[in-house]
Amino acid sequence: MIVISQEESRLCGFSVVTGIVSWIILNRNPIRGDRAACIVIAAFLTTYCALVYRDFQDALKLSTLLFTVYTCSLATTVVTYRLSPLHPLSSFSGPKFWSASSIYLAVVSAKGRRHHVLADLHRRYGKFVRIGPNHLSISSPHAGHVIYTGANALSKGPTYTMPGHIDAVALFFKVPKEAHSNRKRIWAQALTGNGLSQFYGVIEKRTHELVSYIQRRQDKDGVVDFTECLDHWSYDLMGDMVFGGYNELELMKNGDPDRLIEGGRMATAAAEIFGQAPWLMDIAWHLPASKHIHELRHLAARMMRRRIAAASNEKVGMGFRDLSSYLISEEPGNGRAIPARDLEIDAAIAIVAGSDPIAIAMIFIIYFLLRHPKCYAKLQSDLDQAFPDQEQLTKNKLTTLPYLTAVIDEGLRLTTPFFLQREVPVSGAVIDGVAVPGGTIVAVDSHSQQLSEENFGPDADAFHPERWLPGGLGTDAPLNRQAFTPFSTGRYACSGKMFAMHVMRMAVARLIMSFDMAFPENYDQDAFLGRVRVVRATFLDQPLLVKVQLKAAAK
Numbered sequence: 001m002i003v004i005s006q007e008e009s010r011l012c013g014f015s016v017v018t019g020i021v022s023w024i025i026l027n028r029n030p031i032r033g034d035r036a037a038c039i040v041i042a043a044f045l046t047t048y049c050a051l052v053y054r055d056f057q058d059a060l061k062l063s064t065l066l067f068t069v070y071t072c073s074l075a076t077t078v079v080t081y082r083l084s085p086l087h088p089l090s091s092f093s094g095p096k097f098w099s100a101s102s103i104y105l106a107v108v109s110a111k112g113r114r115h116h117v118l119a120d121l122h123r124r125y126g127k128f129v130r131i132g133p134n135h136l137s138i139s140s141p142h143a144g145h146v147i148y149t150g151a152n153a154l155s156k157g158p159t160y161t162m163p164g165h166i167d168a169v170a171l172f173f174k175v176p177k178e179a180h181s182n183r184k185r186i187w188a189q190a191l192t193g194n195g196l197s198q199f200y201g202v203i204e205k206r207t208h209e210l211v212s213y214i215q216r217r218q219d220k221d222g223v224v225d226f227t228e229c230l231d232h233w234s235y236d237l238m239g240d241m242v243f244g245g246y247n248e249l250e251l252m253k254n255g256d257p258d259r260l261i262e263g264g265r266m267a268t269a270a271a272e273i274f275g276q277a278p279w280l281m282d283i284a285w286h287l288p289a290s291k292h293i294h295e296l297r298h299l300a301a302r303m304m305r306r307r308i309a310a311a312s313n314e315k316v317g318m319g320f321r322d323l324s325s326y327l328i329s330e331e332p333g334n335g336r337a338i339p340a341r342d343l344e345i346d347a348a349i350a351i352v353a354g355s356d357p358i359a360i361a362m363i364f365i366i367y368f369l370l371r372h373p374k375c376y377a378k379l380q381s382d383l384d385q386a387f388p389d390q391e392q393l394t395k396n397k398l399t400t401l402p403y404l405t406a407v408i409d410e411g412l413r414l415t416t417p418f419f420l421q422r423e424v425p426v427s428g429a430v431i432d433g434v435a436v437p438g439g440t441i442v443a444v445d446s447h448s449q450q451l452s453e454e455n456f457g458p459d460a461d462a463f464h465p466e467r468w469l470p471g472g473l474g475t476d477a478p479l480n481r482q483a484f485t486p487f488s489t490g491r492y493a494c495s496g497k498m499f500a501m502h503v504m505r506m507a508v509a510r511l512i513m514s515f516d517m518a519f520p521e522n523y524d525q526d527a528f529l530g531r532v533r534v535v536r537a538t539f540l541d542q543p544l545l546v547k548v549q550l551k552a553a554a555k
């Protein structure tokens with residue numbers, strides 16, 4: 001039994017009160033996690049020094065005790081409030097652990113199965129589920145309009161705070177509305193209309209290289225690791241698109257000795273996990289836990305610096321305007337150059353936001369086609385008819401092939417479980433008829449929506465590209481296009497959607513026309529899907545192996 005003196009017990013009582021008072025202050029004036037951690041450490045050291053000064057025996061033990069009592073008092077007050085009827089979200093149901101601390105959501109996110117867990121929670125608790133002290137997950141086809149798409153769509157939530165609170169404007173992160181719109185306009189110049197059409201040539205060139213790369217990578221049985229091939233290809237393509245090839249990245253030639261792909265995915269995952277509890281991100285920023293984010297930032301900064309230097313060197317050039325050339329130019333409207341710090345962060349986003357989802361979507365699309373030979377045969381026949389002589393795959397012709405687009409849409413529908421958090425303004429919002437208090441973090445569970453029977457019929461979890469064609473799966477089969485949001489919608493929707501769709505149309509068509517493809521014997525097709533983890537980035541713990549044979553016409 002620990003025996004403590006009267007004075008020590010008085011100090012413990014003081015710690016309890018300090019814990020409660022701290023909560024009252026912090027509840028009204030939240031502070032950054034790293035600053036809070038510094039204040040706590042400073043308070044601990046001050047207490048220790050004060051106890052030493054006053055000649056307390058074993059001052060270290062006593063200050064540790066007081067610190068523990070303080071932490072317990074603060075934590076108990078926080079949890080009691082969050083679980084009490086006084087909390088603004090008390091009327092929303094959900095598992096109690098989740099409401100007590102956002103750490104639970106961070107842990108579930110880290111495991112990569114959050115979308116399955118959320119789908120289960122929605123089945124148990126209904127459309128609105130409280131999944132954090134301040135967080136609601138919503139599964140309703142009518143919620144997206146208020147949250148993402150409508151004229152007064154909500155702003156990005158604290159998950160999007162720039163890690164390390166770097167003072168920069170970059171697309172994707174939480175920045176003022178006007179700054180975001182200005183920056184988005186620049187990206188749009190590159191990724192729509194004439195800007196976009198400049199990339200067609202390089203997309204076609206890189207896709208031809210992919211065909212050769214796949215041939216080179218065959219083992220003696222003709223089996224190829226498609227996961228790696230498509231990862232390397234999309235990285236090379238995005239390198240050209242973002243930096244005009246000035247980055248010296250050639251993964252299809254040199255492999256990925258620096259493990260850039262894994263680093264990019266880990267950085268995305270770290271931001272997603274810690275972003276569930278932004279105070280945790282503030283602390284993790286200073287710890288090895290966020291090393292992948294720092295590495296990605298430094299890599300992107302190096303590439304952007306090289307790109308800026310190359311722009312003044314007239315000897316180099318790939319014959320098209322890359323994304324950086326728009327960003328490096330003056331910002332339209334104000335005539336000022338975008339600061340280097342902004343450029344470096346935008347570059348990091350462009351590399352990861354573009355290459356990773358394209359590669360992953362392509363891997364799933366090929367997987368589903370191999371699993372559904374009838375769909376594969378139908379697509380092949382459409383392509384053979386459209387391009388009888390393996391001629392150039394023009395954008396105009398590719399977009400006239402509805403089954404090709406249907407295959408891509410169906411692949412995206414099944415494999416993009418995004419959970420994009422937005423913050424309800426102080427005045428509150430009415431979402432699908434329910435009043436949600438100001439300050440709440442809300443997100444539509446797109447996985448539940450994209451796989452819901454209400455939106456897509458009784459076999460909503462099956463791969464049926466036909467559902468997207470006129471007539472669909474029959475007059476009774478529902479098809480709620482509004483519930484299909486792989487690129488998100490509204491103000492913060494994906495800037496690269498048109499680019500990505502063209503790349504995928506081109507690459508799927510070229511692969512189908514170039515190779516006969518099948519799963520290798522004994523390939524565990526179910527395990528491939530069973531071993532998928534999504535932490536915003538998608539991790540495929542079992543690679544997609546494909547047995548390929550070059551078609552005679554493609555030789």
Ligand code: HEM
Binds near residue numbers: 171172357488493
């Ligand atoms: C299959 C491919 C792709 C998918 C499924 C996809 C999906 C998404 C989604 C869901 C968002 C919204 C994120 C959020 O609100 O948190 C987004 C945003 C974004 N995407 Fe994509 N994306 C793809 C390809 C690309 C490409 C090729 C680029 C080009 C570099 C790109 C650039 C961006 C950017 C810059 C944003 C942030 C937009 C903003 O905040 O206003 N994406 N993407």
